[in-house]
Amino acid sequence: MGEQRTSIALGGDIWHIIITLLLVESRASLRSLRLASKTCKAWVDPVLYRCLELSDEDTKFDSTRYNIQRLLNPSDDLSTHIRHLVVSNNKRAYTNYWMLREVSDQYRPGDLESVIGRLHLLQSFSWNVRRAIPEAMIAKLEQHWPGVKLSVGSHNNPNTDTRLLCSPLLHSLSFCILNHTATVVATDQLDQYSKLPELREVLLRSLNLRKLDIKFEYNWMGRRVHWSGITAEPHVLNLPLQPSDRLPPLQELTFSGPPETYEFDLKHCRLWKQCMDWSQLRRLDLGISCPQHFFEVFGGNLPSLKALTMGMRVGDRNYTHWLYGPLTCDNPSHIKNFIQSLPPLLELNLTDLDLLVELFNIEIPGYHRSLRKLYYHASINRSDRSRHYTWSESHLLALRDRCRDITDLTIDLPLVKGTLSREHVRAVTLFDRLDTLKVFVELNYRASDFSPQYYGDVDGSGPMPPLDLKVAREATVFLFKSFFVNNPYAHLRSLEICFLRQRLEDRGQRFDNENSIKITRLERDDAPGPLDGGYIVEGSGNWVDRDGRTQRVV
Numbered sequence: 001m002g003e004q005r006t007s008i009a010l011g012g013d014i015w016h017i018i019i020t021l022l023l024v025e026s027r028a029s030l031r032s033l034r035l036a037s038k039t040c041k042a043w044v045d046p047v048l049y050r051c052l053e054l055s056d057e058d059t060k061f062d063s064t065r066y067n068i069q070r071l072l073n074p075s076d077d078l079s080t081h082i083r084h085l086v087v088s089n090n091k092r093a094y095t096n097y098w099m100l101r102e103v104s105d106q107y108r109p110g111d112l113e114s115v116i117g118r119l120h121l122l123q124s125f126s127w128n129v130r131r132a133i134p135e136a137m138i139a140k141l142e143q144h145w146p147g148v149k150l151s152v153g154s155h156n157n158p159n160t161d162t163r164l165l166c167s168p169l170l171h172s173l174s175f176c177i178l179n180h181t182a183t184v185v186a187t188d189q190l191d192q193y194s195k196l197p198e199l200r201e202v203l204l205r206s207l208n209l210r211k212l213d214i215k216f217e218y219n220w221m222g223r224r225v226h227w228s229g230i231t232a233e234p235h236v237l238n239l240p241l242q243p244s245d246r247l248p249p250l251q252e253l254t255f256s257g258p259p260e261t262y263e264f265d266l267k268h269c270r271l272w273k274q275c276m277d278w279s280q281l282r283r284l285d286l287g288i289s290c291p292q293h294f295f296e297v298f299g300g301n302l303p304s305l306k307a308l309t310m311g312m313r314v315g316d317r318n319y320t321h322w323l324y325g326p327l328t329c330d331n332p333s334h335i336k337n338f339i340q341s342l343p344p345l346l347e348l349n350l351t352d353l354d355l356l357v358e359l360f361n362i363e364i365p366g367y368h369r370s371l372r373k374l375y376y377h378a379s380i381n382r383s384d385r386s387r388h389y390t391w392s393e394s395h396l397l398a399l400r401d402r403c404r405d406i407t408d409l410t411i412d413l414p415l416v417k418g419t420l421s422r423e424h425v426r427a428v429t430l431f432d433r434l435d436t437l438k439v440f441v442e443l444n445y446r447a448s449d450f451s452p453q454y455y456g457d458v459d460g461s462g463p464m465p466p467l468d469l470k471v472a473r474e475a476t477v478f479l480f481k482s483f484f485v486n487n488p489y490a491h492l493r494s495l496e497i498c499f500l501r502q503r504l505e506d507r508g509q510r511f512d513n514e515n516s517i518k519i520t521r522l523e524r525d526d527a528p529g530p531l532d533g534g535y536i537v538e539g540s541g542n543w544v545d546r547d548g549r550t551q552r553v554v
Contacts, residue, residue, distance in 0.1 A: 015043045021523055023047055045077070051084040054112075071115045079118045087112065088128035088153075113140045124171075126151040132161040142169060151211075160195065165202045172211035174256075175199050177237075200239050209248040216257030238263045241271045249277040254285040259311060260328055264291035273297055285309040288351040292329035295338035307347035307373075313354050344370030352378040373408040374399075377440065396427035406431060407491070410438040418448035420475055429482045429490075436494045439479070443467075443501055450475075450499060465501060467515060469543050472499065476517040477537070484530045492530075495519045499541075515541030 022030040027048070034044040054064045070076045113136050116122070122145050127133055141148065150169035165173070177195050203209065241247075255262050269291075282304050286294075288311030314329045329335065348371055376391075391399075391411050409431060413424050420441070428437070443465060447453040450472055451465045476497045483490040496518040518538045521530055528534040 016047075019044055019047045046081045049078055049081040051086065052082050053086040053088060055086075056089045068111060068115065071118060072111060074118075079115075080120045082119055083121060083123045084126070085116075085119070085122060085124075086126040086128065088126070089130065113137045116140050117144055119145075122148050124149040124151060125169075126153060126172075127164065128153040133164045135163060138163060138167055142167060145169075160198050166205055168208060170202075170206045170209050172252075173202070173206070173209060174213040174215060175202070176215045194237065196237070196239055200241065200245070203239075203247045204245060207248055210250060211252040212250055213254040213256055214262065216255075216261040237261065238265070238268045239272070241268070241275050243271065243274065245275045247272075247276040249280045251280050252283040252285075253281060254283075255287055255289065256285075257287070259287050259289045260291075262289070264294040264328065266293045266297070269293045269297040273301065279303055281305055283307040285349075287311065288313070288353065290314070290329045290335065290353075292331075292334045295329070295334045299338045299341040303343055305342055306345060307349075308342065308345055309349035311351045311353055346370060347373040349373075349375040350377070352376065369402055371403050371406050374403065374406055375410040376412075377410070378412060391424070393421075393423045393427045396424065397430070400427070400430050403431075405433055407433055407435040409434055409436070410440075412440045412442065415441060415443075415448050415450075418446075418450075420479065425479055425482050428479070429486075432483075432487055432490055434483075434490075434492050437492065438496045438498065440498045440500060443499055467499060467543055469539075472497070472515075472517055473537065476519055480519045480535065481531055488529070488531075490530075493521045493523070515539070515543055 019030065019033075022033065030044060030048055034041050034048065052067060053060065054067065055061070056064070067078065070078045113134070116125075116137065117140060125141060125145070125148050127150070141150070146169070148169055149171035150167055151172035152164060152170065153172075153174045164170075175195070177199065199214070203212075278298065278301055281302055284302070284305060284307070286309060290311045290313045312332070312335055313327065314332050314335070391413060396411075413420060413428070416424070428439075431437075441450075443451050449468070451467050476495065479497070480492070480495045483492045496516055498514050498516040500514045516539065518540070519535050520538070522528075522534045522536065
């Protein structure tokens with residue numbers, strides 16, 4: 001009776017809020033709540049098991065075996081809660097094991113087909129396994145769930161799974177174009193090793209495909225596959241489209257891997273524009289590439305775009321960088337015109353490889369008003385390290401005036417006389433609607449409050465210099481609390497400061513040599529306020545002091 005009164009008193013909305021917060025902050029606590037009573041179990045299970053992953057990863061293998069056992073039990077109600085099922089494998093894939101066969105003493109390889117047949121309201125199915133899907137399984141999926149959204153991820157199996165990729169259920173695809181093998185480097189026979197022709201055939205048959213990730217990789221030696229000669233004419237590394245082709249209207253398009261690998265030549269861009277309806281594209285991710293011909297052809301032709309990721313890099317198009325490949329844009333005006341031609345964006349992710357910050361801050365100012373998420377990262381100029389751009393106070397204030405509704409912000413901040421300046425802190429805290437803030441602080445070779453003077457190698461791939469954990473933690477806490485000093489109702493929930501060592505080369509993409517401290521605000525009603533310690537502090541990376549001792553973030 002007491003349990004029933006508690007349930008009625010809380011109400012469904014309150015239960016939903018509690019369970020949703022626990023799902024994000026502590027799944028272990030959510031599982032404990034599930035065991036408290038039958039009422040709690042009835043509220044928790046539909047949320048906890050809405051998305052279920054079956055994986056052979058070490059930390060998930062035992063739970064996968066247990067969940068399969070539950071799903072095969074007719075008296076268990078787990079199958080009634082699952083809406084999204086994910087099947088994936090990790091390291092066991094390299095030893096030719098499949099997770100269901102690892103438990104073959106209790107289950108047959110066809111058990112997953114039985115699981116699919118027992119589900120009640122499946123909405124999506126993800127296959128992230130590096131082997132062909134069994135015919136019986138895909139047939140069962142198509143028969144029982146003709147409206148399900150099929151997602152295929154990490155598809156880099158040397159033998160293309162034609163049956164899976166030809167399924168009418170295919171909705172999302174991550175397709176690896178070049179495998180990182182020594183054979184690719186040793187030959188000029190593009191058709192044998194590039195899967196772009198195969199991808200074209202998949203696209204022509206996949207009328208329901210809406211999300212596509214075209215993935216490129218480095219070869220086994222770490223050198224760019226782009227260097228191997230396979231991109232020489234007539235073997236251009238892009239989709240071999242024909243004027244009669246009709247591709248599915250994508251909503252999301254991503255190019256992953258080394259920048260400037262996919263060749264956006266003018267003829268190809270015009271042909272792709274003709275072969276596909278681009279009016280539905282909402283998310284475009286070019287990585288850190290800056291393809292001028294793409295900007296010229298598609299400027300003003302992406303009316304539904306809401307999220308954009310790209311690089312800003314210009315110069316002599318005859319120049320090829322050892323890491324980032326050839327330059328494909330010769331004038332910043334192409335970047336400016338493309339961005340100005342777009343509809344109001346909600347998310348913008350820019351990697352500025354040539355310090356074109358004035359272009360972003362001055363020449364296209366009115367465009368920022370719709371932004372909710374901004375990631376802006378400026379690289380180090382390899383010939384003049386002093387030119388590394390970080391946000392000035394005036395630029396931060398101008399950005400705040402144009403982006404008053406921004407909720408997620410990622411930027412670089414400078415060290416002034418070895419520490420974070422109060423002027424920059426004050427400017428950042430004026431973003432009063434921020435929910436998430438991530439700040440990158442580069443430790444140059446000179447001594448600072450955070451680290452002593454140090455000497456680096458050419459590519460900056462060595463270990464981090466010794467860091468003063470106490471000072472770093474105090475600086476992070478100070479910045480976090482500063483949001484609430486003059487505005488106790490500030491929205492900030494998460495703040496992370498990442499400390500990076502200096503690189504002599506352009507830092508076009510992040511490397512592992514970084515340490516970070518993250519503060520997360522406590523959301524409980526009974527938690528103290530942010531100024532009174534209502535937050536938790538976490539750290540990542542290898543924190544080593546000047547005496548070589550490992551430090552623990554608390």
